[in-house]
Amino acid sequence: MDVDQFYQMDEQFRDEIATVDKSGKRIWIYPKKPGGKFTIYRIWLSYFYFIVLFGLPFIKVNGAPFMLFNIVDREFIIFGMHFGPQDFYLFAIAMLIMLVFIILFTVVFGRLFCGWICPQTIFMELLYRRIEYAIDGDHNAQRKLDKSPWNTDKIIKRVVKHIIFFGLAVIIANTFLAYIIGLDEVIKIIKEPISDHVSGFISMVIFSFVFYAVFARLREQVCTTICPYGRLQGVMLDNKSLVVAYDFVRGEPRGKLKKAKSMPAQVADNPLSVSHSAIVTTDPMRDFLGVGQEKLGDCIDCRLCVQVCPTGIDIRNGTQLECVNCTACMDACDDVMEKISRPKGLIRLDSIEGITKGERKIFNSRTIAYSILLFVLIVVEILLFSLRSDVEVLFLRTGGLLAQEQADGMVSNLYNYQLSNKTSKDMPLEFKMIEPVSGSFEVIGGKQPKVAKNSNAKGTVFIKIPGDNLKSGKNNIVIGIYSDGKLITKVKTTFFGPVK
Numbered sequence: 001m002d003v004d005q006f007y008q009m010d011e012q013f014r015d016e017i018a019t020v021d022k023s024g025k026r027i028w029i030y031p032k033k034p035g036g037k038f039t040i041y042r043i044w045l046s047y048f049y050f051i052v053l054f055g056l057p058f059i060k061v062n063g064a065p066f067m068l069f070n071i072v073d074r075e076f077i078i079f080g081m082h083f084g085p086q087d088f089y090l091f092a093i094a095m096l097i098m099l100v101f102i103i104l105f106t107v108v109f110g111r112l113f114c115g116w117i118c119p120q121t122i123f124m125e126l127l128y129r130r131i132e133y134a135i136d137g138d139h140n141a142q143r144k145l146d147k148s149p150w151n152t153d154k155i156i157k158r159v160v161k162h163i164i165f166f167g168l169a170v171i172i173a174n175t176f177l178a179y180i181i182g183l184d185e186v187i188k189i190i191k192e193p194i195s196d197h198v199s200g201f202i203s204m205v206i207f208s209f210v211f212y213a214v215f216a217r218l219r220e221q222v223c224t225t226i227c228p229y230g231r232l233q234g235v236m237l238d239n240k241s242l243v244v245a246y247d248f249v250r251g252e253p254r255g256k257l258k259k260a261k262s263m264p265a266q267v268a269d270n271p272l273s274v275s276h277s278a279i280v281t282t283d284p285m286r287d288f289l290g291v292g293q294e295k296l297g298d299c300i301d302c303r304l305c306v307q308v309c310p311t312g313i314d315i316r317n318g319t320q321l322e323c324v325n326c327t328a329c330m331d332a333c334d335d336v337m338e339k340i341s342r343p344k345g346l347i348r349l350d351s352i353e354g355i356t357k358g359e360r361k362i363f364n365s366r367t368i369a370y371s372i373l374l375f376v377l378i379v380v381e382i383l384l385f386s387l388r389s390d391v392e393v394l395f396l397r398t399g400g401l402l403a404q405e406q407a408d409g410m411v412s413n414l415y416n417y418q419l420s421n422k423t424s425k426d427m428p429l430e431f432k433m434i435e436p437v438s439g440s441f442e443v444i445g446g447k448q449p450k451v452a453k454n455s456n457a458k459g460t461v462f463i464k465i466p467g468d469n470l471k472s473g474k475n476n477i478v479i480g481i482y483s484d485g486k487l488i489t490k491v492k493t494t495f496f497g498p499v500k
Contacts, residue, residue, distance in 0.1 A: 017224050017322055018312030028146070029220055030139040031129075032307040036331025042116060046126035053119075054171075057178035057186075062424035064454065065182050072180075075454065082422040082454045086392050090384060097377045104370040106236045108362055110243035110319075112349075114229065115326035120214070120222050123172065125310055125326065128165065128215045135161045139307065165216045166208070173207035220311045223324055230321035237319065239352040240364055244325045246316040246347050247355050251299035298342050305329035305347055315347055325349075389489040391427065391451070392420035393481050396493075398460070403496045410464045412442075413495050418458045419481075421451035427483050431461065434490065435478040439465040463495065470497030 019027050059066040061080035068077035076083040076091075083090065105113060115121055135157050136142045148154055178186045181200065189200040214222060223230065237243065299316065306314045308329055311322040315329045333347040354360040398414040405411055421427050428450045433439030442462040443449070451457040465477070475495045481488045 019220060019224055019322075026221075027312070029310065029312045030143045031310045031312075031328070032139040032304070032332075033133050034308045034328035034331055036334060038327040038331050042326070043126060045116060046122050049117075049122050050127075054175055057175060057183040062453075064424040065178075067179060068182055069179055070181060077424075077454075080424065082424065084392070084420055084422060086420060087388070087422075090381065090388070093377060093381045093384065097374065097381060100370060100374045100377060103236055104367065104374055106233065107238070107241055107367055107370060109325075109349075110237060110241050111230065111233060111323060111325045112242075114223065114227075114324035115244075118324075120227070121310075121324055121326065124215055124219060127168065129310070131164055131168075132161065135164075162216065166212050169212035169215065170204075170208045172211045173204055176207055176211075177204060220322075224311055224322045230324075233319070233321060238366070240361055242349050242351050242354075242360075242362070243319050244315060244323060244327060244330060244347065245319065245350050245352070245355060246299075246305075247345070247350070248316070249355055251297045251316070251346050253297050254299040254301040255296040256301050298337070298346050300336065300340065302336055304332040304336060308332045390421070390423045391429070391481055391483075391488045392422065393479075393489060393491045394418040395479060395491055397496070403498050405467065405498050406464070409467050410440075411467045411470055411497055412462045412464045415461050415463055415493070416458065417449075417461055418456065419449060419451050420456045421453060424453050426453055427451050427488075429488070430482045432480045432482055433463075433465075433477065434480045435476075436465060436469045438469055439463060439477065465495060467498065470495070472497055472499050 016022070019029060021027055056067050057065065064080070064082070065077055066080055068075060070076065074085050076087075102113070132142070136145055145154060145157065174186055174190075177189075177200075185200065186204075189197040189204060194201050218226075303314075305316065306312075306329075308331070309315065310326060310328065311324065313320050313322045315323065327349070330347050330349070334344040337344045337346055351360060395415050395417050398416055401414050403411050403413055419429060428448065430448050431441045431443075433441070440463075442464065444460040444462070449457050449459055463477070463479075465475075473496065475497055477493060477495045479491050479493065481491065
């Protein structure tokens with residue numbers, strides 16, 4: 001069977017999703033507990049993921065969080081570096097880099113991010129679902145329990161499960177808030193009276209119920225109906241993209257293994273040992289194979305790939321928006337292939353061209369173009385980061401005031417200055433004239449400014465320059481900002497000389 005024949009098969013499945021019936025009613029999914037090498041890899045990756053996710057809020061650099069995304073107060077800290085509103089251009093380029101990376105990753109590897117990295121899948125499948133298996137049992141036991149009447153056993157299991165579910169949601173919500181307002185503020189909300197932190201407590205409660213609803217009720221609906229990423233696959237994937245795919249060339253036509261009455265005893269005792277794809281209907285065991293007049297493919301239509309799917313799809317229908325590339329179907333199919341002595345990989349990470357032609361070319365015109373664009377954006381971001389100073393300075397000449405000529409021949413202009421300290425330590429600052437070097441400063445208040453960590457300061461200063469060094473009207477000057485004798489940054493502004 002070639003690719004055109006395969007896609008001309010019944011495609012009614014594309015008109016609906018597996019989790020909703022024709023009337024719009026929710027179809028609850030009971031996925032079979034997966035197992036296999038890919039599942040083990042995901043479990044170990046989830047351990048690393050949880051350590052990083054729950055551990056980062058506890059890491060501090062010079063007393064400040066290692067990561068902070070305080071949108072309300074416009075305070076951002078990434079890898080210990082402080083960013084303010086004036087650094088928005090860096091965020092804009094970073095978002096472009098992330099967008100291009102997601103497109104490039106999807107073009108090459110499909111929706112692999114969803115099944116292996118996305119927090120929704122990691123928490124749902126590798127935390128909540130595992131707890132559910134431990135309490136309610138595997139898929140058949142869960143289905144039976146849901147349909148059973150309310151008795152002591154069901155009540156106990158339901159209460160215990162949902163208490164654990166909500167407790168985990170509270171922990172996740174607090175961790176989420178720690179990334180927004182900082183761990184210290186979260187601890188204050190927990191320890192101090194609610195009246196002192198009403199808005200913070202309300203936010204904590206709301207987030208807890210949201211996460212509980214997502215992982216206890218919405219579940220795969222987030223991936224199939226809410227998240228737009230699945231729908232974007234249609235414009236990002238092509239026949240060269242690597243996705244979790246069913247090898248229809250090798251697997252079709254499907255045929256179930258059936259035990260015939262007249263089957264030899266040794267075959268009946270061990271039916272899975274038959275290498276069915278090498279036998280045609282002229283063989284005496286045609287009843288065992290259950291086929292017509294053609295050779296069987298490797299797929300025995302056991303439907304285990306469907307049973308383990310957390311979104312309820314049949315991967316044999318081809319690439320679908322509901323597929324999150326979790327690889328659970330790959331593990332299930334490999335286990336069956338091993339039992340029937342057939343090669344593994346009937347369902348594998350491959351492209352359409354890889355299945356039909358045996359060609360796997362990751363680098364093509366599209367991936368090369370995206371790679372070049374990504375490389376350029378990264379270089380620009382690195383360059384801008386290298387030019388970024390720890391202190392942002394703005395000098396604005398006070399409007400409405402003319403240049404003042406002093407008795408000693410000095411000319412003064414009044415300026416308003418604004419300072420932004422992006423570091424995690426207090427910084428005493430000093431103004432020095434760089435060009436012309438003969439200038440001096442008289443800070444209103446008499447003291448040189450000192451800017452607290454990750455904060456702003458402003459003030460007023462007179463700049464004085466000898467009249468002999470000035471021309472009539474506008475003059476360009478350069479001011480150096482020093483801290484402990486070290487030049488931090490320079491700022492250019494204009495100085496008005498007396499009209500001659």
